[in-house]
Amino acid sequence: MPLEAIVKKAQKLMRSRRIERIGDGVYNVIGDHGTYTVVxxxxxxxxxxxxxxxxxxxxxxxxxxxxxxxxxxxx
Ligand SMILES: [Zn+2]
Structure with a gap:
């Protein structure tokens, strides 16, 4: 995936509030293909x-x- 598409997707995730803080520096991100953990x-x-x-x-x-x-x- 080109970087531009990744950036667009990231902005969409942020705007649609699909990022959930689950701990200190730990986040659940609800993507189109599943929920991932970002540290x-x-x-x-x-x-x-x-x-x-x-x-x-x-x-x-x-x-x-x-x-x-x-x-x-x-x-
Ligand atoms: Zn990821």
Missing amino acids: ERMDGSVLCNCPGFARNRICSHSLAVMLLRGKARRV
Whole structure:
């Protein structure tokens, strides 16, 4: 998936409030194909347990959390 599409999806996830904080730096993101867990690490980077993140080290879920936390201002 091109980065532009990932960004659009992340913005949609954020706007439709599909991100649920379930703990300290831990979020459930309800994606189109399932609910994934996004973890925010101490250094500010985020990890997601979806297959897309495993492949590309970026996905709409992790990006949505970054947008929510205001850590992806350039996107
Ligand atoms: Zn993901």
